[in-house]
Amino acid sequence: MSVVQAAHHTLTPLLEMRGISKAFPGVKALDQVDVILYPGTVTALIGENGAGKSTLVKILTGIYQPDGGEILVDGAPVEFGNADAAIRSGITAIHQETVLFDELSVAENIFLGHAPRDRLGLVNWAAMNARAAALLTSIDAPISPYTRLKDLSIAHRHLVAIARALSVEARVVIMDEPTAALSYKEVEDLFRIIERLKKQGKAILFISHKFEEVYEIAEHFVVFRDGRSIGSGLLSQTGQDEIVRMMVGRSVEHVFPKVDVTIGNTVLKVSGYSHPTEFDNISFDLHRGEILGLYGLVGAGRSELCQALFGITRPSAGMVELEGRPIALHSPRDAIAAGIVYVPEERGRHGVVLQMPIFQNISMATLGKTTRAGFLRQAEEFALARRYAERLDLRAAALSVPVGTLSGGNQQKVVVGKWLATRPKVIILDEPTKGIDIGSKAAVHAFMSELASEGLSVIMVSSELPEILGMSDRVLVMREGRMAGTWRRDELDAETLVRAATGNV
Numbered sequence: 001m002s003v004v005q006a007a008h009h010t011l012t013p014l015l016e017m018r019g020i021s022k023a024f025p026g027v028k029a030l031d032q033v034d035v036i037l038y039p040g041t042v043t044a045l046i047g048e049n050g051a052g053k054s055t056l057v058k059i060l061t062g063i064y065q066p067d068g069g070e071i072l073v074d075g076a077p078v079e080f081g082n083a084d085a086a087i088r089s090g091i092t093a094i095h096q097e098t099v100l101f102d103e104l105s106v107a108e109n110i111f112l113g114h115a116p117r118d119r120l121g122l123v124n125w126a127a128m129n130a131r132a133a134a135l136l137t138s139i140d141a142p143i144s145p146y147t148r149l150k151d152l153s154i155a156h157r158h159l160v161a162i163a164r165a166l167s168v169e170a171r172v173v174i175m176d177e178p179t180a181a182l183s184y185k186e187v188e189d190l191f192r193i194i195e196r197l198k199k200q201g202k203a204i205l206f207i208s209h210k211f212e213e214v215y216e217i218a219e220h221f222v223v224f225r226d227g228r229s230i231g232s233g234l235l236s237q238t239g240q241d242e243i244v245r246m247m248v249g250r251s252v253e254h255v256f257p258k259v260d261v262t263i264g265n266t267v268l269k270v271s272g273y274s275h276p277t278e279f280d281n282i283s284f285d286l287h288r289g290e291i292l293g294l295y296g297l298v299g300a301g302r303s304e305l306c307q308a309l310f311g312i313t314r315p316s317a318g319m320v321e322l323e324g325r326p327i328a329l330h331s332p333r334d335a336i337a338a339g340i341v342y343v344p345e346e347r348g349r350h351g352v353v354l355q356m357p358i359f360q361n362i363s364m365a366t367l368g369k370t371t372r373a374g375f376l377r378q379a380e381e382f383a384l385a386r387r388y389a390e391r392l393d394l395r396a397a398a399l400s401v402p403v404g405t406l407s408g409g410n411q412q413k414v415v416v417g418k419w420l421a422t423r424p425k426v427i428i429l430d431e432p433t434k435g436i437d438i439g440s441k442a443a444v445h446a447f448m449s450e451l452a453s454e455g456l457s458v459i460m461v462s463s464e465l466p467e468i469l470g471m472s473d474r475v476l477v478m479r480e481g482r483m484a485g486t487w488r489r490d491e492l493d494a495e496t497l498v499r500a501a502t503g504n505v
């Protein structure tokens, strides 16, 4: 039996899930889990990558049907045959990978499938745009309803996803890793939205791998491990260590295992690098074995700088030298040929092929290295993939399953593994541990550290201060497209970096 404490004596549950189970071929994703949500309360759902969190969300929102168990709303059993039924029962969700449409406007994305209509059944565009504008204002999103989605930053897309979730009359709001792509400033904004929803009496299920956030915003918690509910209760009475033990079944070292590496010669020299709109006059050296942290607010130009270094966008001025020679970066192909690879923040775009097995995704970019003898190829691919999967703590039924069946965090590990496997000279990692759980994070960091000690040079974009502070030999802070400064590992502290990033000196 799971340990469900009677946390709130005074509140009646708004929503109860009892004994919910769900199996996929070869995986028992959920095994009789219990979750209770109360009105005006945030419940954090915590668990390792693959523990079953998103599966639960998909059951609650009618996307998947459970194999067993029951769902009660206000004490009465409900069944959701499809997503509309869940919405009619007042349940809405922001999914880990909310599908939004690049070519549509912000308002169309918010109201897709439930646009206000006139008497003839035609979409009432004026009403739709007005309601979208009102929704965006209510969450303090500085976005016009008319903007095409493709012109928005990742953080702003996220606000659109939130507005979409709130565009239906909902009593239960589910957020599956809503903060993964946000900087701390936007997390504050999101938390203000959540406080507002709480005051309106909504029940909120909040999924995050970041403990600081969980403790700040949630009152209750439920921990999942391997598809089971292991414990639940009040966060005010439960320490982080205790929760981590429930999650992983053992205690985990919280410090990042960064090892000291002898920093070698300059590998990459970037001078006066500028872009017409995104960044200006960026100069730095990257040495052999060095991890350079790139810190800044979302929108500071970090990702754009990385994309230029990978030949995706063209700079307007400046020079890049690799091992002392100027190089031209007109396309990603040029960059890869020179030994520079880039792991983007959005894994869908340049990341993985969801229908392809894990092992092929990992070896995809290294094909030159595994095709020496045709018939050996698959065995080699497998061996390579196995090594990377182990080092990155990848959790999968087998290396032959399609990446699309993995949990979000495990997909992220495949992306990182795929590019590391190409053994580049320089790897640029954009938010490498986004969505990765606390135990696996240490594994990913250890592997990065180890590859650095073998001579790999790393540029690591991260919005997480502990990751930047723990892993970087040096940190470059960007603010509004410009360099706000660089600091050596021994000069670093959180306050300095936040001040540099925000300009509050």
Ligand SMILES: Nc1ncnc2c1ncn2[C@@H]1O[C@H](COP(=O)(O)OP(=O)(O)OP(=O)(O)O)[C@@H](O)[C@H]1O
Pocket (backbone or CB within 6 Å): 024, 025, 027, 028, 029, 047, 048, 049, 050, 051, 052, 053, 054, 055, 056, 096, 404, 405, 406, 407, 408, 409, 410, 435, 437
């Ligand atoms: N459509 C599917 N087909 C096959 N297996 C699936 C499918 N969806 C989920 N799974 C499996 O179910 C298990 C639970 O996955 P889920 O996505 O719920 O994990 P999670 O807790 O959300 O993890 P993360 O923190 O990485 O997002 C995993 O083993 C996953 O591979």
Ligand SMILES: [Mg+2]
Pocket (backbone or CB within 6 Å): 053, 054, 055, 096, 176, 407, 408, 409
């Ligand atoms: Mg998930």
